[in-house]
Amino acid sequence: DSGVTQTPKHLITATGQRVTLRCSPRSGDLSVYWYQQSLDQGLQFLIQYYNGEERAKGNILERFSAQQFPDLHSELNLSSLELGDSALYFCASSLGVNTGELFFGEGSRLTVL
Amino acid sequence: TQLLEQSPQFLSIQEGENLTVYCNSSSVFSSLQWYRQEPGEGPVLLVTVVTGGEVKKLKRLTFQFGDARKDSSLHITAAQPGDTGLYLCAGESYYGQNFVFGPGTRLSVLP
Numbered sequence: 450d451s452g453v454t455q456t457p458k459h460l461i462t463a464t465g466q467r468v469t470l471r472c473s474p475r476s477g478d479l480s481v482y483w484y485q486q487s488l489d490q491g492l493q494f495l496i497q498y499y500n501g502e503e504r505a506k507g508n509i510l511e512r513f514s515a516q517q518f519p520d521l522h523s524e525l526n527l528s529s530l531e532l533g534d535s536a537l538y539f540c541a542s543s544l545g546v547n548t549g550e551l552f553f554g555e556g557s558r559l560t561v562l
Numbered sequence: 563t564q565l566l567e568q569s570p571q572f573l574s575i576q577e578g579e580n581l582t583v584y585c586n587s588s589s590v591f592s593s594l595q596w597y598r599q600e601p602g603e604g605p606v607l608l609v610t611v612v613t614g615g616e617v618k619k620l621k622r623l624t625f626q627f628g629d630a631r632k633d634s635s636l637h638i639t640a641a642q643p644g645d646t647g648l649y650l651c652a653g654e655s656y657y658g659q660n661f662v663f664g665p666g667t668r669l670s671v672l673p
Contacts, residue, residue, distance in 0.1 A: 451604065482660065491665035492605070492650060505660045539604050550595075551652075551661065553604025 452476060455540050455554035463562055467528040470557045472540030474521055480504065480543045481523040482551065483515055487536040498523055499546045530561045565589070566653055566664035574670040578640050583667040585634045585651035592654050594627055594634045595661065599648040608636075641671045 452475035462468055474481050483495040494507035498517035509515075512530075517523045527534060537558050541551040566587045575581055585594070593612045597605035609618050611627035611634060618625045622645075624637040634651055648668050652661040 451606070453604070484663075492663035494660050494662070497660055507660065541604070550607050550610065551597075551605075553606070555602070555604050 451552040451554065453540060453542050453552050453554035455538075455557050457557055458555065459558050459560075461560045461562065462530060464530055464532060466530050466561075467526065468530065468559065470525040470527070470538050470540075470559075472523045472525070472542075472554060474523070474540070474542030475552050478542035478544050478552070479521065480546060481517055481521070482541040482543070483509075483523070483525050484539040484541065485536050486539060486556070490536075492539070495525070504546060527559070530559075532561050535559055535561045566651055566662055568649075568651060568664040568667050570667060571665070572668050572670075574672065575641055577642055577671055577673050579671075580637070580639050581641055581669070582635055582637045583649055583669070585636075585653075585664050587632050587653060589653070589655075590631045592631075594631075594654070595652045596625055596634070596636055597650040597652060599650060599666070600646075605648075605650055638669075641669075643671045643673050645669060646671050 454473040456471045479500045482497045485493045495509040497505040512528050515525045537556045539556045541553045543549050569584045595610045596608045599605040609625045614631045615629045616627045622639045626635045648666045650666045651664045
């Protein structure tokens with residue numbers, strides 16, 4: 450158990466819809482990262498938050514947005530969903546602003562039909 | 563854009579065999595990490611290497627960071643079925659903003 454909690458574990462929705470994925474980081478960790486993992490793309494970095502502020506942005510689509518709340522949990526919002534958005538979405542946390550060791554949650558599997 | 567390549571992409575071996583998987587890039591990294599991911603779970607950190615030429619051993623696993631800090635290898639001695647999984651390398655840029663992950667090597671160790 451990494452200490453990182455992600456919900457929901459599985460989500461099935463239709464194209465054009467919007468979903469929200471939730472992540473609670475490991476106790477004491479201030480950084481939260483979101484990654485997308487698909488079979489043909491590997492683990493792609495989306496975005497990082499540190500103590501409520503956006504720290505780094507990767508290959509995140511404009512249809513996607515995220516935020517980190519004062520209690521340090523984070524949400525990833527995916528809108529206008531397309532078939533190609535089907536993937537595993539991982540949240541990871543680390544203690545500090547620089548990366549160090551990443552602790553990953555078990556992921557949220559999104560299926561867009 | 564910093565890219566990491568891993569080889570082989572897939573590897574299926576018998577229990578007791580030795581194997582080496584590789585992680586290569588044209589970019590220089592301040593550190594490199596290896597993770598193992600099992601089905602239905604998130605990646606779990608195995609090791610972090612920081613110094614060029616560094617070798618770290620974790621039981622039957624030996625990790626090496628290239629002298630030029632652009633590549634790394636993972637050697638497993640006497641592989642066991644419990645070693646089965648997806649092995650990911652991740653390089654940290656000198657700017658320390660995030661890790662770039664390679665596509666992984668999917669290892670299957672047959673009993």
